[in-house]
Amino acid sequence: MSVVGIDFGAQSTKIGVARNKGIDIITNEVSNRSTPTLVGFGTTCRAIGEAAKTQETSNLKNTVANIKRLIGRSFNDPDVQIEQEYNTAAICDVNGQAGVEVSFRQKKEKFSATQLVAMYLAKIRDITSAELNLPVSDVTISVPAWFTDVQRRAMLDAGEIAGLKVLRLINDTTATALGYGITKLDLPGPEEKPRRVMFVDIGHSDYTASIVEFRKGELNVKATACDRHFGxxxxxxxxxxxxxxxxxxxxxxxxxxxxxxxxxxxxxxxxxxxxxxxxxxxxxxxxxxxxxxxxxxxxxxxxxxxxxxxxxDRVTGPIEQVLAEAKMKPEDIDSIEMVGGCTRVPAVKDAIAKFFGKSLSFTLNQDEAIARGCAFSCAILSPVFRVRDFSVHDIVNYPIEFTWEQSADIPDEDTSLTVFGRGNIMPSTKILTFYRKQPFDLEARYANPEGLPGKTNPWVGRFSVKGVTADANDDFMICKLKARLNLHGILNVESGYYVEDMEVEEPVEDADAMDTDAKGDEQPKKTRKVKKQVRKGDLPISAGTSSTDSSVKESWIESEKTMYADDKRIAETDEMKNHLESTIYEEDDKVLGQYQELYDLIKGEPAEVEQKKKELEQSLAEYRKTLESLKDWLYDESEEGGEAATLEAYKAKVKEIETLNKPYRDALMEERLRIQEEEFAKKRAEEEAKRQAEEQAKRAAAAAMNFEERNETVMTDAPAEGDKQ
Incomplete structure (x- = not known):
């Protein structure tokens, strides 16, 4: 199982993976550590990432940028209209959402921003899978802290369409803070004064400042402020x-x-x-x-x-705002960590350093810090990795309130309540109590619409509570609802149940009481009756939120699968076409070499040799003529030509070349084998002759030695002169 963190940027995206006991930033298909956040549409297929960047200038109207800043927004939002200035593709309305209209496969098509992000995430998935040689599913994705509930839900929908399981949507500066803190071994203990660090992240299109307190094993985000149009x-x-x-x-x-x-x-x-x-x-x-x-x-x-x-002139605005919200002064900050490409601009650095009156810190990788933090977050949530215990406590940036209709039986009942205030820790769960005799509805909204980005609709969701009835005495049912702001920063009413006030007995804690009497017998423990709320049953809840309708999402999933399969097939077809083209030219050169080698290898009687060479020359001419006809077919732009051929047609042509070349390969192999056999036989004959010569020499030497020994024996046994016989 892979552990992947995605820094989804407006201009480019970085991918961090947990491996080799650390976090690596992986490279894409052209060995770059960041991938352009672009989606392009062509006459036959889509171009995403590096491919879209390559053809961006020649295909401006059909190349979409800044998709991160379009997702979850309505077309009429002023922020979306600003994005048109930075986008060459035409932004339009797609079922109430911001999207684009492009020319794709010779016809006009509209795609929502959610679909565009899904297309891009699918490309990021493929890049990661190719690098790791593993299927990719579990990921953590970074989002700006100013993203609203609807934008976060759209990001989760995009991840689902792309076939990814998003374990967490994490705020950019929170991911940076996690990457900073989890590797630090000198953080103060629980009882010590926390280390306060301000993270200033200025990227391609937005600016975020966060104050984070660190203690050993945990971080707490104290305040966050953003400027969405500074980058x-x-x-x-x-x-x-x-x-x-x-x-x-x-x-x-x-x-x-x-x-x-x-x-x-x-x-x-x-x-x-x-x-x-x-x-x-x-x-x-x-x-x-x-x-x-x-x-x-x-x-x-x-x-x-x-x-x-x-x-x-606006560079210190978010810093002043975040300090005010955290109720701190510049001197309360221990370190100012700068991340994001725009923090390299000298004027920006000088203005921030002057504001604090001390030097800035650049200990983190300005481009890759978020991706590393995202990968750490994914590793913490993944069951297959062991990571140092580190708690992340982020905060709510927009206060959320619930509103409901007043009960006719409770004339002085309040009809609204801010449940999650700005600065509330998340994830967080709150229990809401209602007294009702019949089913009721409640709505969740952002309490301060003026603080939302652009003209975002403050509505978050509507929740209908079913199964509510009066009791036997026509009295109220006590309804409990569990409202939760989850890891992603998304609100849901997760469950509902009803309770009853009942008298229950509970033991009385009495330190001086004796549990035994004078005889040593145990005495019954003292108890008392108290009123408690006892859970009696569940209440069904139906929710209406800004998540994409399930039927629409399914159609988008099927559409993405179809386009992905088509893109893959077109890529394979282009690859096979290039393979055919290179094969034709390689074979043209190769067959000449094979021909020359065969020509030189032909042996035999003069007439037989001449006939074989003549046949070989004729065969070569036919083969080269076939290759030329294949070239003509490959570059033919007609409907029956190679320019419009299918993958199977290209494969068939490659097979045809292999079949054509087989006689040459076989003949050349036969000649080589024949020559090898002749050389082997010759070598064996030479070795045999040499062996026989050596044996003959040995025999001759042995015979000479025997002759000398016999002569010596004769000389030794002969009688000396004068001896008597």
Whole structure:
């Protein structure tokens, strides 16, 4: 089982996985540690992530960005209208939700933001699965702290559509705090003063500041404040507007009238912003930007800061707000941890450091801290990993109240109650008590609609309590409802039951009483009667929330499965087409080499050799002619040509080439085997001759030795001269 944390960003996404006794940030199919958060639609299939980034400029109207900032929002929300400025695809209404209208497979299609996020998460799932060689299911996903109930429910729906089990939606800065605290071994103990850390996270499009208190084994979020429209893209936009004005005056071209020219200028502005974070000045040059005009310019850091001064004036806003909510002063903060790409901007760092009057801390990886925290969170919730005990106590950012109709039998009854106030710890459960004689409804709403992002509907859910009746004495039923704000920050009324006031006996604790009498016999323990509420039965509850309707969700799941299967088949078809193309050219070169080798290997009588070579040349000509016809078919754009062929057709052509080449391979193999056998026989003959020569030499040597021994014997046995016989 895999443990995966996803930092789902507006511009790019990072993936953390638990392995090798730590957290790794994995790379995608092109070895990048972050994947562009883009979904593109083409004439045949979708392009997601890196593929969408590659074709973004050529397919602007059908490439969707900032999908994170669209999910769970209505089309009429002012924030959504702002997103149109940062999106080249047309944002539209899809069943009351924000979505996009694109051209997909030669026709107009509408997709909701929930579907778009699901498409993207499916791609992230595939990237992770390919890296781990494991199926991916359990994940933790980061979301901004300002996400409302409807946005969080939409994220869970998107995860379900993508085939993922979301163990937790965790706030960005809470994930960062978890990654920071769980690795620290020097945190203060339970009785000591906590370590107070402010996490400042400024990313591509939003800015969050959180104050977190750390003790050994736990973190407590004390307060969080956000600016939803402060991020790196504001700097990019300001630079692009500056260039548009300069190019109009200097080069007589207006990039605002050309979408591709604007997109290229925006990309160049983003690169320049990064250069200016480390250098006092940066050049910029774009060839043939528009109307064959090359542009070049140079910008100093001071000029950029002047362009974005209205944005920089807001840099301390969230910090001041979070300190006020936590009832703290700057000197109460022990450390200021900076994360997010935009915290590299010198003007931002200088303004925050000046506010606190001390240096900032950059101990965390600014780009990957959230992904690491998400992976730690997933590991804590996963049963297959052992992680150091660490409790995470996040807080409610928007107060939630329940409202209901007044009971006719209780004229002075209140009709609303703030159940989860701002700063309330979550997850959290509250028990609500009602006195009723018949079924009733209650609604959950955000108590302060003006504090919600954009024009979000404050309605959270409606809950109908069934099975309520008066008792035998026509008295009230005491109804208890369990309202819970869960790990994801989502509200539900999980269960309902009714109780009765009853007298029960309970033992009396009396330290001086004796349990035995004078004879040593045990005396009965003293008891007393007390009134208690005893649970008597359950009350059915039907809930209406902003979650996607089950029938709609099922249709989206089926649609995603179909599109995914089609994309996979098209990718396999393209891969097989490329394989066929490379095979054709490889075989063309290979067959020439095989032909030459066979030509040189042919042996025999002159007439026989000439005939074999003639047949070989004729066979080669036919084979190469077949390869040429395959090339013509492959590049034929007609309906029967290779450009429109199916996966099976490409496979058949590859098989055809293999069949065509078989006689050459077989003939070449036979010739090689024949030569090997001849060489082997020759070698064996040489070895046999050598062995026989060596044996003959040994025999000759042995014979010579025997001859000498016989001569010596004759000489020794012969009588000396003068001896008598």
């Amino acid at each position: 790196g893209r504001n700097f990019d936009r300001a630079l692009t507007e500056h260039f548009a004005n300069e190019f109009k005056e200097k080069f007589k071209i207006d990039v605002r009238t050309n979408a591709k020219a604007w997109a290229r200028t925006l990309a160049a502005a983003e690169k320049m912003k990064k250069v200016l974070s480390a250098n006092p000045a940066a050049p910029m040059s774009i060839e043939s930007l528009m109307e064959d005009v090359d542009v070049r310019t140079i910008v100093k850091r001071e000029e950029l800061e002047a362009m974005v001064q209205p944005v920089l």
